[in-house]
Amino acid sequence: xxxxxxxxxxxxxxxxxxxxxxxxxxxxxxxxxxxxxxxx
Amino acid sequence: xxxxxxxxxxxxxxxxxxxxxxxxxxxxxxxxxxxxxxxxxxxxxxxxxxxxxxxxxxxxxxxxxxxxxxxxxxxxxxxxxxxxxxxxxxxxxxxxxxxxxxxxxxxxxxxxxxxxxxxxxxxxxxxxxxxxxxxxxxxxxxxxxxxxxxxxxxxxxxxxxxxxxxxxxxxxxxxxxxxxxxxxxxxxxxxxxxxxxxxxxxxxxxxxxxxxxxxxxxxxxxxxxxxxxxxxxxxxxxxxxxxxxxxxxxxxxxxxxxxxxxxxxxxxxxxxxxxxxxxxxxxxxxxxxxxxxxxxxxxxxxxxxxxxxxxxxxxxxxxxxxxxxxxxxxxxxxxxxxxxxxxxxxxxxxxxxxxxxxxxxxxxxxxxxxxxxxxxxxxxxxxxxxxxxxxxxxxxxxxxxxxxxxxxxxxxxxxxxxxxxxxxxxxxxxxxxxxxxxxxxxxxxxxxxxxxxxxxxxxxxxxxxxxxxxxxxxxxxxxxxxxxxxxxxxxxxxxxxx
Numbered sequence: 001x002x003x004x005x006x007x008x009x010x011x012x013x014x015x016x017x018x019x020x021x022x023x024x025x026x027x028x029x030x031x032x033x034x035x036x037x038x039x040x
Numbered sequence: 041x042x043x044x045x046x047x048x049x050x051x052x053x054x055x056x057x058x059x060x061x062x063x064x065x066x067x068x069x070x071x072x073x074x075x076x077x078x079x080x081x082x083x084x085x086x087x088x089x090x091x092x093x094x095x096x097x098x099x100x101x102x103x104x105x106x107x108x109x110x111x112x113x114x115x116x117x118x119x120x121x122x123x124x125x126x127x128x129x130x131x132x133x134x135x136x137x138x139x140x141x142x143x144x145x146x147x148x149x150x151x152x153x154x155x156x157x158x159x160x161x162x163x164x165x166x167x168x169x170x171x172x173x174x175x176x177x178x179x180x181x182x183x184x185x186x187x188x189x190x191x192x193x194x195x196x197x198x199x200x201x202x203x204x205x206x207x208x209x210x211x212x213x214x215x216x217x218x219x220x221x222x223x224x225x226x227x228x229x230x231x232x233x234x235x236x237x238x239x240x241x242x243x244x245x246x247x248x249x250x251x252x253x254x255x256x257x258x259x260x261x262x263x264x265x266x267x268x269x270x271x272x273x274x275x276x277x278x279x280x281x282x283x284x285x286x287x288x289x290x291x292x293x294x295x296x297x298x299x300x301x302x303x304x305x306x307x308x309x310x311x312x313x314x315x316x317x318x319x320x321x322x323x324x325x326x327x328x329x330x331x332x333x334x335x336x337x338x339x340x341x342x343x344x345x346x347x348x349x350x351x352x353x354x355x356x357x358x359x360x361x362x363x364x365x366x367x368x369x370x371x372x373x374x375x376x377x378x379x380x381x382x383x384x385x386x387x388x389x390x391x392x393x394x395x396x397x398x399x400x401x402x403x404x405x406x407x408x409x410x411x412x413x414x415x416x417x418x419x420x421x422x423x424x425x426x427x428x429x430x431x432x433x434x435x436x437x438x439x440x441x442x443x444x445x446x447x448x449x450x451x452x453x454x455x456x457x458x459x460x461x462x463x464x465x466x467x468x469x470x471x472x473x474x475x476x477x478x479x480x481x482x483x484x485x486x487x488x489x490x491x492x493x494x495x496x497x498x499x500x501x502x503x504x505x506x507x508x509x510x511x512x513x514x515x516x517x518x519x520x521x522x523x524x525x526x527x528x529x530x531x532x533x534x535x536x537x538x
Contacts, residue, residue, distance in 0.1 A: 001337050001338060001339055001346070002057065002058060002061050002337075002338040002339070003338065003339045003341070004055070004338055004339060004340055004341035004347075004411065004412030004415055005055055005056060005341055005412055005416075006341035006342065006412065006415060006416055006419055007416065007419070008054050008055050008056065008412075008416070009054065012419070012420055012423070013420075015416045015420065016416065016417055016420030016421075018050065018054050018413075018416075019408075019413040019414070019416045019417040019420070020417065021046070021050060022043060022046055022047035022050060022404065022408060022413070023408070023417075023452055023453075025042075025043050025046055026043035026047075026401070026404060026443070026452070027438075027439065027442035027443050028442065029042060029043055030397070030442060030443045030444065030448070030488070031442045031443070031444075031487055031488075
């Protein structure tokens with residue numbers, strides 16, 4: 001079974017920044033292309 | 041799609057997620073996006089388009105406009121607040137702005153202000169928008185019971201909804217509007233809560249807005265039978281002369297709607313309520329019937345206990361109840377087949393992008409959570425300490441301001457908020473609920489919502505101006521929400537336990 005890793009970079013600040021990349025990228029892409037994931 | 045691929049790559053390279061597990065969790069997430077959210081929002085829009093193309097929606101709208109008197113405060117509460125909630129509850133998508141703002145403009149409200157009134161009125165209903173899709177998404181990503189989340193969000197919305205009708209009266213008539221117009225704000229807010237609150241507590245997230253809107257219509261119209269503001273005020277709080285009131289009346293009423301037509305236009309909503317209540321209420325086992333399940337397990341980096349990404353194919357979930365309601369409506373409406381073809385063409389044209397993005401976002405969110413990225417982010421956020429209670433609604437607000445969707449925001453941040461709450465010893469339901477309500481408060485500044493909202497006005501491709509105009513009052517409501525969050529955290533934490 002896959003074991004999640006809490007702090008894969010060994011630096012919590014860096015790990016948090018890395019985990020924010022997909023979220024920020026997605027939100028920026030959605031805002032840039034003016035598409036919405038759901039009607040509300 | 042780009043975001044999904046990027047998330048998978050980071051999950052594999054940094055969080056050491058095996059590729060096969062990553063793909064499996066992505067597919068499970070996408071399946072949830074299709075079945076839990078797309079299925080119900082699609083049929084909600086089909087119902088709206090059916091009502092629109094058969095003229096039933098216009099009948100209801102015209103009748104409400106006739107009842108709205110010449111007073112701008114009545115118009116704001118009856119049309120922006122109550123009719124807006126009905127539109128949000130069924131279809132969302134910025135339609136409450138797009139439908140309500142042009143009516144207010146015809147009635148004399150400046151266009152930019154009309155858009156702001158429609159947008160601010162549309163705050164409280166968003167969490168239960170599009171037949172509860174944001175709460176359904178929140179339950180799908182957090183594995184918390186749907187009814188518990190519906191109830192906890194309902195408790196927050198019930199307090200939040202006390203404020204917007206007062207703001208609306210201030211926006212259309214200034215401080216003068218309160219002098220003899222305060223009963224409108226009081227009845228408007230309490231009537232919505234009277235409908236929304238019990239439904240959200242005991243029946244789930246599908247109907248609180250629709251019932252809240254219908255109770256608001258009834259309460260405001262009853263109030264107007266026994267009471268009217270002493271002075272009839274126009275836009276800006278200017279008293280209207282008899283002559284101006286007559287002109288107003290002429291612009292509102294072209295041909296009086298018959299009571300038979302009004303009943304016919306309300307019947308589809310009554311069918312929807314009866315079918316959905318019978319189908320999804322606590323007495324029904326239909327939504328719990330599961331044809332098959334798909335689960336991929338992992339060990340949580342926070343609890344060191346097994347966790348999972350899962351999809352259960354329950355053929356009779358809420359979306360199927362909406363489909364059944366629509367089929368029963370057709371028996372009464374009896375529309376021609378050609379019109380039904382147009383309904384589906386319009387629905388696909390409006391929704392194909394949103395349906396696809398829903399699939400991608402849910403896939404991304406499930407990889408994000410399953411890989412442990414979400415847990416790492418939650419662990420980082422937990423270092424803020426109990427002060428995170430102030431940030432939880434702001435996170436939702438930012439999420440919707442960029443994504444335009446309460447549902448997407450809940451799917452991205454819902455589990456992170458739950459995990460932060462668990463790490464900090466918060467009541468389990470408090471932070472995800474604040475995330476959802478924070479997202480609804482942020483809707484007036486979401487570019488995607490504004491794009492649809494301004495589509496019927498001269499502000500097309502000039503949404504920035506509208507968003508800037510909305511920003512101040514949105515921040516006031518966000519501050520009000522933070523106060524409500526503190527209230528539940530310090531004084532009523534027991535109400536936020538499952």
